Amino acid sequence: MKKMNNRWQSVLLSLALFGLAACTGDFEDINRNPNQVTDDQMDALNYKTGTKFKALQSLVIPVQEHMYQFNESLSGGPFGGYIGATVDTWQTKFETYNPSADWRKWPFANVITETYTPYKGIVNGTEDEVAIAFARLLRVAIMHRVTDSYGPIPYSKLESNESVYVEYDSQEAVYTKMFEELDEAIEILGRNTTLPAEAWSRYDGVYYGNIAQWLKYANSLKLRMAMRLSYVKSDVARAKAAEAIAGGVIEANADNAAMHAAENRTTLIYNDWGDHRVGADILCYMNGYKDPRMEKMFLANDVGDYVGIRIGIDVTSKSQAMSKYSNMIVASDTPYLWFNAAEATFLHAEYELRWGSAETAKTLYEQAVRLSFEERGASGADAYLVDATKKPAPYTDPLGNYSASARSEITVPWETATDGSDTEAVQERNLERIIVQKWIAIFPLGVEAWSEHRRTGYPKLLPVPTDKSGGSVNVEQGARRLPYPVEEYQQNNANLQAAIQTLGAEQQNGDRSGDVMGTRVWWDCKPYNK
Incomplete structure (x- = not known):
């Protein structure tokens, strides 16, 4: 500064x-x-617009340590099988399904409030079409995580209203509007790819003013959101995904989207405070596969093992948990990952698996794994892709309390259907492979991992040992959404009650209802894994 x-x-x-x-x-x-x-x-000097552009970038994956901790380390990360808490005084938390009132506001009210000031400042304060395209794109990048976490949210009414206490849109309406805004941004960025980088480089912490790279990110985000609808609106998912792929997505690690902040403040959360350790789930899969990326992503515990903490326990000793369970590797100069080439390629592979060529899906799946190895600086991708003997490992708790058998037997190599084989079963196993490998590749994007787990049922995660939901969560299936903050009940109750009714009306294949963590959002409609 x-x-x-x-x-x-x-x-x-x-x-x-x-x-x-x-x-x-x-x-x-x-x-x-x-x-x-x-x-x-x-x-x-483009200062007024540029600073607002930078503010929006800082909210896609929050760079402020407390907002990051609530959105990723405390909610998305645990529910996605990535991160567990070590703090022995936290008895009311998301991962045991009983978050306190002051925790509940962070992923919703705080994100919305901080987003709309710079967003409105751009769309109402300039006629620069590229600036407005950036604002629209970044609002979608921020708010699709919010709707995926809650279901119905305030969206269309927020742009023209001074108050944040407005009517909610259904999740289907939010997605429809977001696709419209993405398409508008993509069209504008596509017409401006030759704009000199200097126009935005001063304020752009992601691509430093390179519009062509921003266009690839916008199409990749569209592909992610399209595949989210694969079970609830397969026709829309297929059409939007095809458009995104044709428009050009991220295919090389050189085009990965990541926010390069002055300092990565998550070092406070993981290295200084020690409030979290890596979850048992992801390390069980990677240990079972003898995954070469593991040592590039995580730190061994005090005896040299890579072992995670069982997510959803009440810790009895923070210092013991910090030493016995592995930490993630993060440094002050580590960029905040938004979207990598591996994710875009796995999404493309799933598109081909569902609606295209199984052979092309196999090629893309293997390419995505290789891209992830390359990004992490790991070797051995070719051997990893053909080893059909290794499967996810059972969990052995170094403290002896929460050991468990493996939840999945999925192997790494792609499976080809043969004469007489159950082609649907083979396709489903290949889907599991795609999602499991994407899950490993996109760490630590907790909200995205959780969303894909809910959409597909993969990866198969360990149930929480300590359920404090009072029966409002199906423990075998885990949390399906976050509860709305108490402030919405106090300040916006009429609109909130209508939103809760919409949440229920949109739900399919659910066994819980109301504003609870067990209610399924609109796109979360695949029958549960048996």
């Missing part, structure tokens, strides 16, 4: 001196503070 101020002081001093030399008869110019930025100067 100090470096930014010094740069601006130099720019402003030059501008002030130029103004005095040109016209010393203007009383306002003579008496203006030479360090004060005028509106014209800020417009010329």
